[in-house]
Amino acid sequence: MEFGFTEADRAFRREARAWLAAHADAGQDRRTWERTLGKAGWIGLGWPEDGWGNRVATLTQQVAWAEEYARSPAPPRSGHIGENLLAPTLIAHGTEEQKARFLPPVAAGEELWCQGYSEPDAGSDLAGVRTAAVREPGGTHYRVTGRKIWTSLAHEADWCFVLARTEPGSRRHHGLSFLLVPMDQPDRIEVRPIRQMTGTSDFNEVLFDGARARVEHVVGGEGRGWRVAMSLLGFERGVSTLAQQIGFAEELGQVVRAALDSGTVSDPVLRDRLVGQWAELRTMRWNALRTLGGSADAGAPSVAKLLWSGWHQRLGELAMQVRGAAAGVGPADWSPSAPYELDALQHLFLFSRADTVYGGSDQIQRTIIAERALGLPREPKG
Structure with a gap:
């Protein structure tokens, strides 16, 4: 399936x-860039109404916007969690x-x-969260106590939507609530960056x-957080998947060029594997278009x-294999103050080790497919 773009779409x-x-600059401060996007009306294109x-x-x-953005020199988005996850959830479940x-x-x-979902002892098992809100x-506020982990952009965020247990003694998906918590509480909220193999800190504990979180900032009603949380996960993968694939195609091109340079x-x-990566990327595009077209389970x-x-x-x-020994980081590249400098393909290899874990591990995704799509018996819970 391919989308048919009209003349209005092309315009x-x-x-x-x-x-x-005219406006994109990879070196621009990301918060300033979000305001630039907002001022021009480029945030919230997928929302069903335009009153905000x-x-x-x-x-x-x-x-079209997602693909053009991916091809531009614009910096990575800092506002996508609010735009693509929180906003659709509020539109579906929030009060006026x-x-x-x-x-x-x-x-x-x-x-x-x-997003405050995963916890050190729960991981992708959201029903196992222990963070409590009392x-x-x-009666006007909750007190939230607990730990969240792998929290993207927590060091920049003004707010966090938190899945917390508001019913003492409740278990699994019962007694959970979806709370909107302001991050500007230095005596009550601590953000600890998590240093990764890449040397960067994209995630936080x-x-x-x-x-403190206000009672009126519970979305969907107290004790109904599981339904809201599951609804949010349905918004997580959409049009942005196609933009992601533009970046993947660029990375694949870099790997092909590295294979040519190294011989x-x-x-x-290796040549067969490169062709296979290209074919699989095309298949992912068709699958994404099929999903967006509404013909998906x-x-x-x-x-x-x-x-x-x-x-x-x-x-x-594959990026490391096509480069052979040249892909390694040697002693000359290391120092106590800066352990190593990575090029784009080395960063790709190290960062992609987490791909099958963050955003829901492969094991969790297979369980969802088995239980919700195929109707197989549910996995026993401890």
């Missing part, structure tokens, strides 16, 4: 391309007051969000020690995650 693509060419400072685009226009309070700042690029005696392209086994987001995470991880491995 929209030209507008997006021209605007990005955003403009609405058709599905094909959203695809919650929408009026939180959606306009997201559309303007003024408030950034992070009402204060006055977040410690909540009595952090390893003459190895028939309940397990489609999990299938997409399994496809791209495994593909990207294998690409990282």
Whole structure:
């Protein structure tokens, strides 16, 4: 399946391309860039209404914007969690007051969000969360206590949506609530960056020690957090998947060029693997288009995650193989203050080791496919 772009879609693509060419700068401060996007109306294109400072685009226009953005020199987005995860969840489950309070700042690029789901002892098993939220005696606030981990952009975020247990003694998916927690509570919230193999810190551990959240900032009602959390996960993979594949295609091109430079392209086994990576990438695009077109089952987001995470991880491995010994980091590249400097393909290999874990591990995705799409018996829970 391929989308048919109309003349209006092509005009929209030209507008997006021209605007990005005039404004995108990879070196620009990411928070400033979010405000620039918001001022021009490029945040919230996929929202069903335009009453929050955003403009609405058709599905094909959203695809065009995502693809043009991926091809541009624009910096990585800091606001995508608020735009693509929180906002659709509020639109589906939030009160009118919650929408009026939180959606306009997201559309303007003024408030950034992070996601408080995973925990050190629960991982991808969201029903096992232990973070607790207890009402204060006055009844206007909760006190949130617990730990979240692998929290992207927590060091930049103004707010965090937190899955917490509001019913003492409850187990699994019962007694959970979806809370909106302000991050500017230095005595009650600590953000600890997690240093990765790449030398960077893209993820964080977040410690909540009595952090306050207003009662009216519970989304979907107290004790109904599981339903809201599962709804949010359904928004996690959409148009952005196609933009992600533009970046994947660029990385594949870098690996092919490395194989040509090193001469390893003459190895028939490696050459076959390069062709296979290209064919699989095309298949992922068709699968993403089929999913966006509405002809997909309940397990489609999990299938997409399994496809791209495994593909990207294998690409990282292939990137090292085509370069041979030259891919290694030697003693001359190391110092106590800066352990090593990585080039793009070395970074690709090390970062992609986490692809099959973050965003829901492969094991969790297979369980979802088995239980929700294939109707197989549910996995026993301890």
